[in-house]
Amino acid sequence: MPGTQQREKVYHFGPFVLDPGEHVLRREGQPVALTPKAFEALVILVRRQGKLLSKDELQRCLWPETCVEENNLTQYVSMLRKVLGENRSAGSKYIETVPRRGYRFVADVRECANGKVEARGAWQANRNVWLSALAVLVIGAALALTALTRNRGPVVVDSQHTKQHFTRPLTDMDTVVLADFDNRTGEPVFDDTLKQALAVQLQQSPFLSLVPDQQTRETLRFMGRSPDERLVGKVAQEVCKRQGTNAVVQGGITTLGVHYVIDLNATNCSTGTVLARAEIEVESKERVLAALGGLASQLRSRLGESLALVEKYDTPVLQATTPSLDALKAYTAGVIEEEKLNAGGALPFFKRAIEFDANFALAYVGEARAYGDTGEDELARASLGRAFELRDRVSEQEKLSIT
Numbered sequence: 001m002p003g004t005q006q007r008e009k010v011y012h013f014g015p016f017v018l019d020p021g022e023h024v025l026r027r028e029g030q031p032v033a034l035t036p037k038a039f040e041a042l043v044i045l046v047r048r049q050g051k052l053l054s055k056d057e058l059q060r061c062l063w064p065e066t067c068v069e070e071n072n073l074t075q076y077v078s079m080l081r082k083v084l085g086e087n088r089s090a091g092s093k094y095i096e097t098v099p100r101r102g103y104r105f106v107a108d109v110r111e112c113a114n115g116k117v118e119a120r121g122a123w124q125a126n127r128n129v130w131l132s133a134l135a136v137l138v139i140g141a142a143l144a145l146t147a148l149t150r151n152r153g154p155v156v157v158d159s160q161h162t163k164q165h166f167t168r169p170l171t172d173m174d175t176v177v178l179a180d181f182d183n184r185t186g187e188p189v190f191d192d193t194l195k196q197a198l199a200v201q202l203q204q205s206p207f208l209s210l211v212p213d214q215q216t217r218e219t220l221r222f223m224g225r226s227p228d229e230r231l232v233g234k235v236a237q238e239v240c241k242r243q244g245t246n247a248v249v250q251g252g253i254t255t256l257g258v259h260y261v262i263d264l265n266a267t268n269c270s271t272g273t274v275l276a277r278a279e280i281e282v283e284s285k286e287r288v289l290a291a292l293g294g295l296a297s298q299l300r301s302r303l304g305e306s307l308a309l310v311e312k313y314d315t316p317v318l319q320a321t322t323p324s325l326d327a328l329k330a331y332t333a334g335v336i337e338e339e340k341l342n343a344g345g346a347l348p349f350f351k352r353a354i355e356f357d358a359n360f361a362l363a364y365v366g367e368a369r370a371y372g373d374t375g376e377d378e379l380a381r382a383s384l385g386r387a388f389e390l391r392d393r394v395s396e397q398e399k400l401s402i403t
Contacts, residue, residue, distance in 0.1 A: 011046050012110040013094070016084070018046055025083075032083055033209040035175060036244060037062060038076045045080075045095065045105040054102040075214050077103060085401070169266070169275035170246060170303045175209045176266070177216060177243060178202065179236035179250035185260070189325050190253055190288075196332040197289055198251055198264075200320050200362075201296035204313040204395045207305035211243055214339055219243055240269035247275055249299070253288070256281065260288055264299050276302035289325065293317030315395040322363075327356035331363050338366065343373035361390035365402060 011018040017026045020043045025032045034042070044061050045053065059073055077095060084094045096104045170176070181194040202208055217227035219239045231239060232250065240248040251264045263279040278298040282291045293316055300310050322328050334349030347370040353363035364387035371380035384402070391402045 010112045012112070013046065013049075013107040014084075018042065031206045033203065034083060035079070035209070035211050035215055037215070038079050038083075041073075041076050042080055045103060046109055049105045049107070049109040052098055052102055052104045056102075058102065075218070079212060079214070169268075170208070174246040175211055175243070176202075177211045177231075177236060177240040177245050177248045177269070178213075179248050180231045182232055182250065182252035184252060184254040187285075189285075189329055191329075192332045192336065193325060193329045194251060194253060194262075194288070194292060196335065197292055197317050197321055197328060198249075198296055200395065201293055201317050202249070202300070204315060204320070205300050205305060205309070206313060207309055208300065208303070211245055215243065217339075237267065237269055237272065245269060247303075251292070251295075259283055260285065262288065262291055262295060264295050266299060266303055278302065285325070289317055289321070289323065289328070293320075313396055319393055320362075320395045320398070322353070322357045322360045324357045324360075327353045327360050327363065330356060331360065331366060334363075334366050334370070338370065343370045346370045347374070359390055359393060361387050361393045361402070362398065364390065365398070 009020070011020075015028045016032075019026070023036075023039060025034055025039065025042065041058065041062055044058065055073055062073070062076075077097075081095055086093055086095065092106060094105060094107045096106045098104060178195065178199055180192070181190065181198070183190045183194070199210065202210055216231060216239050219242050220229055220231075220235075221227045223238065223242070225235070229235065236248045236250060246269065247266050248269055249264065249266045251262065253260060253262050255261075259281050261279065261281045263277065265277045266275045267273065268275055276299055278295045280291050280295055282288055296317070297310055297314050301307060322331070330349050330353035334346040334353065337343075337346035337349065347367065350363050350367040350370060353360055354367065357363070364383045368380045368383035368387060371377070371383060387402050391399045394402065
């Protein structure tokens with residue numbers, strides 16, 4: 001059949017393995033979270049390695065029946081660069097921008113199809129590298145098989161027939177929209193802050209893939225809504241449908257006397273069916289962040305992630321972020337400005353977060369990005385150096401990124 005050979009090909013570049021047939025990108029055997037459209041863009045660029053693709057051509061490939069603005073493509077390319085670990089100071093290791101023309105994938109790519117290796121560029125003369133990359137592919141397949149055999153989800157008991165069967169609301173190929181937290185307490189310190197903390201916790205998971213906030217704002221714009229509209233309730237579900245994702249996760253917090261009640265719900269976008277939920281009551285504001293981290297772990301498990309993965313990738317939220325709600329609120333404000341491509345506006349918020357918590361590693365990372373984007377390379381290196389000193393205070397994924 002036409003296209004069969006193409007679907008069977010697997011592409012190797014640097015520490016990455018791109019498998020279009022299985023719709024997965026792996027780095028050193030571990031799945032990398034990518035939205036469907038960003039993944040599609042990467043496949044197009046990698047398959048045309050070394051060739052210049054105009055922006056118009058890329059847009060036609062990604063949106064064949066829709067007219068979209070050029071900045072949508074720019075956002076996806078920026079997203080890919082972050083996932084691949086590129087930064088301005090290090091130059092273009094994978095994706096080169098040709099001003100006013102388009103993009104070119106510049107890394108050496110090696111193809112595997114039907115067990116046969118086809119080399120491109122510098123790979124052709126390096127047999128040992130071929131074998132090493134093939135070993136990575138085998139290890140990645142073994143990890144996937146292990147996850148599949150272990151990841152059978154929660155047990156459901158049939159009371160009439162006393163039989164057990166396994167349900168698995170989501171798979172590791174599914175994507176999830178993270179809605180805004182429904183803050184019913186009236187306390188501004190929880191606005192946006194709890195969503196940011198929940199995002200950090202869920203992004204640790206190699207099982208769940210979160211749709212980036214930039215992409216949800218783009219969808220809101222296409223819906224004729226403000227990109228800054230809060231993503232809750234039916235609006236969140238509609239965005240989820242339009243994104244073609246599988247579920248929407250929304251949290252809420254309310255007061256019960258002097259206590260706080262936190263809840264998390266994962267809902268099927270198409271049917272509105274609740275896939276998983278978790279809830280907890282805490283005695284004080286100071287316990288909210290820690291409790292939210294525990295709820296996130298419960299939700300991951302109930303959505304089908306194996307206990308082994310949850311335990312392995314579950315840095316406590318107070319360690320992965322900060323125990324200070326004020327610091328987290330300032331950091332979140334910085335992230336929001338950064339996503340608007342306003343590095344200069346983000347910088348004061350990251351500095352403010354560090355003032356609240358001098359050991360807030362992610363705030364130093366944000367400060368380094370902002371300095372880098374404003375051309376302050378020396379200050380960026382100093383901030384990243386401080387983040388490196390504090391790298392044990394972040395999740396495994398962030399630790400790898402910092403290192």
